[in-house]
Amino acid sequence: MTWLLLAALLLMAGGLGTALWLAARGTAIERLAGMQFAGTVTVLTLLLLVQAYGPSSAVILPLTLTVLAFAGTLVFARLLGTR
Amino acid sequence: MTIAAQILVFAGVFVVLASAAGLLRAKDLLTRLHFLSPATTLGAPLVGIGLVLVNGVHLGSGAILATVVLLALTGPILQSATARLEARHRGEIDEDLPS
Numbered sequence: 001m002t003w004l005l006l007a008a009l010l011l012m013a014g015g016l017g018t019a020l021w022l023a024a025r026g027t028a029i030e031r032l033a034g035m036q037f038a039g040t041v042t043v044l045t046l047l048l049l050v051q052a053y054g055p056s057s058a059v060i061l062p063l064t065l066t067v068l069a070f071a072g073t074l075v076f077a078r079l080l081g082t083r
Numbered sequence: 084m085t086i087a088a089q090i091l092v093f094a095g096v097f098v099v100l101a102s103a104a105g106l107l108r109a110k111d112l113l114t115r116l117h118f119l120s121p122a123t124t125l126g127a128p129l130v131g132i133g134l135v136l137v138n139g140v141h142l143g144s145g146a147i148l149a150t151v152v153l154l155a156l157t158g159p160i161l162q163s164a165t166a167r168l169e170a171r172h173r174g175e176i177d178e179d180l181p182s
Contacts, residue, residue, distance in 0.1 A: 003089050003092070007092050011099060011100075014103050015103050015122075018103035018104075021107070029165065029168055029169050030112045030115075033165060036119055036161050037103070037122065040099070040122050040126075040154060040158065041099060041103075043150065044099065044126070047134060048092070051137065051138075056138070056141065056142070062150050063146055063149060063150045066150055066153045067153065070153075070160070073165075074164060077165060077168050080168055
């Protein structure tokens with residue numbers, strides 16, 4: 001399963017680093033784009049790590065994160081829109 | 084089958100990393116949002132299909148497919164909401180028009 005770990009490592013290094021950089025700079029709306037990218041990369045990394053290490057039932061974690069990240073980002077967008 | 088799965092997963096990872104490079108290079112938020120789309124609508128399904136090929140027909144495969152389909156569906160909605168927020172912030176949306 002080494003190739004799954006390599007893919008997860010690439011995603012974490014290249015994707016999460018970029019997402020954190022974007023989420024830490026600019027205006028609040030610009031940082032929202034970084035948060036969206038962080039959610040996508042985290043879901044994909046979790047899928048790969050569950051495939052490599054975990055029981056298959058742990059796929060519920062990225063599935064739940066997808067729904068929560070969607071709702072959370074919409075709430076952020078709503079709150080920023082009222083400012 | 085494993086070779087095909089590896090090719091699909093690394094193709095998906097490459098798409099996400101290319102999107103990350105584009106996100107870093109983009110100067111504007113609206114340009115940046117264009118680079119978010121490939122990660123959710125192309126990269127995620129590629130990774131998901133690759134993992135399904137590894138698992139075979141299995142309940143976990145259904146959950147993986149549901150996850151990537153949800154990502155591909157919710158990604159454009161979030162980008163649209165963010166773009167609308169930015170356009171409203173810039174004053175480029177006529178508030179009297181129906182949305």
